[in-house]
Amino acid sequence: MKVKGSALRSTMSFLREQYPAPTVARILAGLPEEDRKILTPPILTSAWFPADALCRLIHGMEKETPGDPQDLYLRVGMQSCEDGLNTIYKLFFKVGTPSFILKHAGQVWKNYYDEGQIVLVSSTSNTAHVRLEGAKMPDPAMCMRISGWMKRAAELSGGHSVAVDHCACVHRGAPACEWKTDWA
Numbered sequence: 001m002k003v004k005g006s007a008l009r010s011t012m013s014f015l016r017e018q019y020p021a022p023t024v025a026r027i028l029a030g031l032p033e034e035d036r037k038i039l040t041p042p043i044l045t046s047a048w049f050p051a052d053a054l055c056r057l058i059h060g061m062e063k064e065t066p067g068d069p070q071d072l073y074l075r076v077g078m079q080s081c082e083d084g085l086n087t088i089y090k091l092f093f094k095v096g097t098p099s100f101i102l103k104h105a106g107q108v109w110k111n112y113y114d115e116g117q118i119v120l121v122s123s124t125s126n127t128a129h130v131r132l133e134g135a136k137m138p139d140p141a142m143c144m145r146i147s148g149w150m151k152r153a154a155e156l157s158g159g160h161s162v163a164v165d166h167c168a169c170v171h172r173g174a175p176a177c178e179w180k181t182d183w184a
């Protein structure tokens with residue numbers, strides 16, 4: 001699976017904003033040489049890069065982050081959603097409700113990942129259930145990154161008390177990854 005440079009750039013911004021410079025240097029030094037080349041600015045936002053490089057970067061941060069790693073993955077995903085706001089998705093969030101945004105998550109997916117599609121399983125005025133078909137997330141950290149994106153997307157489009165449940169996961173033996181989001 002490949003990810004768009006914009007996804008890498010967002011996680012690099014997160015790294016530089018959240019960690020002191022010596023920690024950033026240590027995290028980058030722990031990555032393979034080819035990853036460091038990819039992550040050296042300027043990262044071409046429209047180019048495609050191996051998703052594994054993004055996974056290794058997230059796991060590098062994890063080693064320097066106390067607490068539950070799931071929380072880190074979630075925050076990285078929330079940041080990716082916020083960074084998307086500065087692009088073509090600005091209007092999308094301004095006019096959208098959480099159910100509108102999550103129903104159209106498939107369109108956003110295609111702009112960030114080169115494989116698979118997000119399919120809407122069901123939705124109500126305060127819930128959305130989606131499934132990733134035709135692709136396998138390379139790492140459970142990426143699954144939680146998606147959860148973070150969905151949480152922030154629902155919040156930014158007006159949802160309160162947003163909860164995202166990664167209710168089925170290929171890394172836990174399910175045939176596909178699924179997410180259920182609800183909000184008030």
Ligand SMILES: [Zn+2]
Binds near residue numbers: 137166169
């Ligand atoms: Zn999963």
